Amino acid sequence: xxxxxxxxxxxxxxxxxxxxxxxxxxxxxxxxxxxxxxxxxxxxxxxxxxxxxxxxxxxxxxxxxxxxxxxxxxxxxxxxxxxxxxxxxxxxxxxxxxxxxxxxxxxxxxxxxxxxxxxxxxxxxxxx
Amino acid sequence: xxxxxxxxxxxxxxxxxxxxxxxxxxxxxxxxxxxxxxxxxxxxxxxxxxxxxxxxxxxxxxxxxxxxxxxxxxxxxxxxxxxxxxxxxxxxxxxxxxxxxxxxxxxxxxxxxxxxxxxxxxxxxxxxxxxxxxxxxxxxxxxxxxxx
Numbered sequence: 001x002x003x004x005x006x007x008x009x010x011x012x013x014x015x016x017x018x019x020x021x022x023x024x025x026x027x028x029x030x031x032x033x034x035x036x037x038x039x040x041x042x043x044x045x046x047x048x049x050x051x052x053x054x055x056x057x058x059x060x061x062x063x064x065x066x067x068x069x070x071x072x073x074x075x076x077x078x079x080x081x082x083x084x085x086x087x088x089x090x091x092x093x094x095x096x097x098x099x100x101x102x103x104x105x106x107x108x109x110x111x112x113x114x115x116x117x118x119x120x121x122x123x124x125x126x127x128x
Numbered sequence: 129x130x131x132x133x134x135x136x137x138x139x140x141x142x143x144x145x146x147x148x149x150x151x152x153x154x155x156x157x158x159x160x161x162x163x164x165x166x167x168x169x170x171x172x173x174x175x176x177x178x179x180x181x182x183x184x185x186x187x188x189x190x191x192x193x194x195x196x197x198x199x200x201x202x203x204x205x206x207x208x209x210x211x212x213x214x215x216x217x218x219x220x221x222x223x224x225x226x227x228x229x230x231x232x233x234x235x236x237x238x239x240x241x242x243x244x245x246x247x248x249x250x251x252x253x254x255x256x257x258x259x260x261x262x263x264x265x266x267x268x269x270x271x272x273x274x275x276x
Binding site for chain 2: 012013019020022023025026027028029030031044053054055057058059060061062064065071072074075076077078079080081
């Protein structure tokens with residue numbers, strides 16, 4: 001099979017406090033940095049609560065899944081969190097091909113906030 | 129005086145064991161606004177050839193089946209000065225609701241980088257096995273810790 005071009009950039013939902021609450025519950029992550037604004041601002045020194053990386057993990061992997069054609073097409077991947085994400089941010093996932101061989105292709109998925117900040121960078125091996 | 133720890137490469141967290149639960153996968157799908165029903169509707173998942181609702185890629189991580197504190201206690205993470213650097217996964221089998229997984233986390237790399245603020249890098253590998261002792265996934269996370 002030929003190398004597949006990346007899917008069109010995917011605009012993820014605007015991140016709400018409710019989304020943050022659900023992802024924290026779903027992943028057993030009760031850190032106050034994600035849930036308690038007073039802690040995040042006064043104790044940790046951030047401008048707001050920090051959005052858990054799990055939302056970026058989930059959306060990056062869905063983009064990879066669409067690219068590979070199935071959940072099983074993702075063989076191996078890793079994501080780096082480049083800068084903090086805040087409630088109200090809206091992230092767009094964009095893909096590019098890095099390399100390929102007979103059986104796999106190596107791809108990169110970048111998450112960019114609406115104001116242009118790069119927030120995440122993932123590389124993956126997809127079966128082809 | 130700099131903070132002292134006893135952590136070293138090879139340190140292992142307590143073994144964990146737990147079920148992949150349909151209700152937790154539903155919460156995860158809800159947070160992400162996932163629309164493919166294989167992630168939250170058993171009938172749709174079975175129709176697509178899975179045993180039950182499918183765990184999305186990225187669902188398994190160091191916190192999924194064990195208390196968050198296990199990581200911070202075992203590896204003596206200075207939590208207020210730590211942040212997530214990188215998360216990674218390698219997959220060997222599908223994971224579905226109803227699966228019973230077990231495993232443990234191991235510190236596989238530990239090093240420092242000098243910079244404006246010196247940092248410690250901790251790479252932790254978490255292996256997930258199923259009831260048949262088959263390896264289903266390896267999750268890796270890199271935690272960065274500002275040196276104080």
